[in-house]
Amino acid sequence: MREVAIIGASQTKFGELWDISFRDLITRAGVEAIEDAGIEGADLEAMYIGNMSAGLFIKQEHIASLIADHAGLTPIPATRVEAACASGGLALRSGIMAIASGYHDIVLVGGVEKMTDVVDPTPAIATASDQEWEAQQGVTFPSLYAMMARRHMYEYGTTREQLAMVSVINHENAAKNPKAQFPMEITVEQVLNSSMVADPLRLLDCSPISDGASAVILCPAEKAREYTDTPVYVKASAHASGTIALHDREDITRIDATVHAGRKAFKMAGLEPKDVDVIEVHDCFSINGILAIEDLGFVKKGEGGLAFEEGVTRRDGDIPFNPSGGLKARGHPLGATGIAQAAEIVWQLRGEAGKRQVEGAEIGLTHNIGGTGGTAVVHILSR
């Protein structure tokens, strides 16, 4: 299997981007990644795009070719990959395989979502859950994650304040990220006083509706130093499926797909959680930040809340968590998230993360979830 490296990364500002279209947004991210890698568009041999639901958000399918066309890159092969909110992470895995297989050398992997062009994005987002058994009955994602949070509180004594700390730490980091949707600090009190969405989750426990795009450039590891002095190597790419509907799970305080993908990734990389210097995990709701560090093995089951309360997950703690600001504060344009996570880890490992730099980071991990855990994708990257 050919090893793969990342030689370029980009992310547009995340937010409500009224002044730019879907196709311009991803093209902008692509051009910036190409410039960052120091290559030309003509060097690209293939493109992979992670996107959850352009069909429902902007009434456009067939988007990978549309993007290749709009960016002047035809006739390169352009493939869209979809796995709900894990579409970006899965597109990255597909791009890695395209190189590992020997089919292609220089590959652009992008992620994009334009969520603010519809009046109500909720029905589109709900298609990541089980339409027949969940969405059609009126269950939405905040309510699904609220049940997971409530059960976690019941089983492990996780507190409302500990949940709030996930958002507080995300915002601490986002305040230092100029590309974040909400680059400001917040307090536990502000979280606890924000409007109720689905008990116990309040507005400041929830990731926002976002527009945004992100891209990375991949090449075979043995060629990476032809392009850059600071290549980032893919040590593991793992992916697992899980039950779509929450009621089918043995235990809703655990996301089995995360557990499986995490174990596979650590095995593939020959590493353990303690070897990892920085993580970007899928905190679509505050509870998921806690589940992620538990299910990936960074802390014992049930001790995730305490890790946030004690600040272990702060940028200068033992488990530097979401230096980008995470889904909560960097923003969560669904298909772009998995790529933005990888881009942040690339910048961290290169030492280019500015005021939010985790000192001396050499190994990073990304964790991208679809739905309530029907999909999990984990990547381990190293300097």
Add this chain to the structure above:
Amino acid sequence: MREVAIIGASQTKFGELWDISFRDLITRAGVEAIEDAGIEGADLEAMYIGNMSAGLFIKQEHIASLIADHAGLTPIPATRVEAACASGGLALRSGIMAIASGYHDIVLVGGVEKMTDVVDPTPAIATASDQEWEAQQGVTFPSLYAMMARRHMYEYGTTREQLAMVSVINHENAAKNPKAQFPMEITVEQVLNSSMVADPLRLLDCSPISDGASAVILCPAEKAREYTDTPVYVKASAHASGTIALHDREDITRIDATVHAGRKAFKMAGLEPKDVDVIEVHDCFSINGILAIEDLGFVKKGEGGLAFEEGVTRRDGDIPFNPSGGLKARGHPLGATGIAQAAEIVWQLRGEAGKRQVEGAEIGLTHNIGGTGGTAVVHILSR
């Protein structure tokens, strides 16, 4: 690069399948492919699903994990690939890469679409064209292909009767395919007297709205004989993008993505069109059967119509075309089509195609198009 083989294939009946849901449909195809390969579900290491727009047709995204879950296959990695009507062909290419890369050994690739659960499927289908420049202006696929047909008639003298012969030959074959949506013969007169859809295309020039699913099982070529005495080998897998919108093309009598993907496929296989014994090409409208055999190099540009008129493309002719009945008569459940094409070639190369068998077929080709040619995927398979 590891070589890949196909060891199992299946297709559900195509048609208006009111009695079966999306998830049951693809699960049925998957189970039949698994049985055909003589393996167990537990042998599967990964799954790829081609699907154009479950989001718009059944309000469900995140479908690959949904299918893995419904079929009891979690936690295997399950990836959905989308490229409009070429989603199936592109999922096949992704599955091939998953094995070629060394990431996985036994992979199921399925294609599925449930198009009859909406009152009007036209807006969903139109998302394969350029929403901003085509669909929103009211242009639909029959009218886009009608312009291509009209121009081909003008440039090359292609006749209305020659177009009709594409459908006549497809139906000749479909009449011998029990899984076809329309297994009956038709005449040139019936085509010419059918209702006008978009001048010059009439109802019997157009592929139907279909439900259906199809699946194949892949494994490394060197292991194929452990599972079957009749493996089918992947000699080439090629993919190209092209302009989405028709008005951006230099020449609308040619589909550049087909030309590029075809050339790459023949180069990869070390073969020429004359080496191919049977083809399954993308005849979503009769004109596209003509464009396909021209753009793939089976006949000279402008001589496609004549080939159909003279019966060269009949099952016993020099270019045995769409023995399954093609999109026109086998049916066209968008995401399933590319896989159904591969399944048909598998049966032809194994000599298992019954009354529609092309005698002595050793090498076959599939050609799957997205939109009016924004995507083309070509596979060459051999005994």
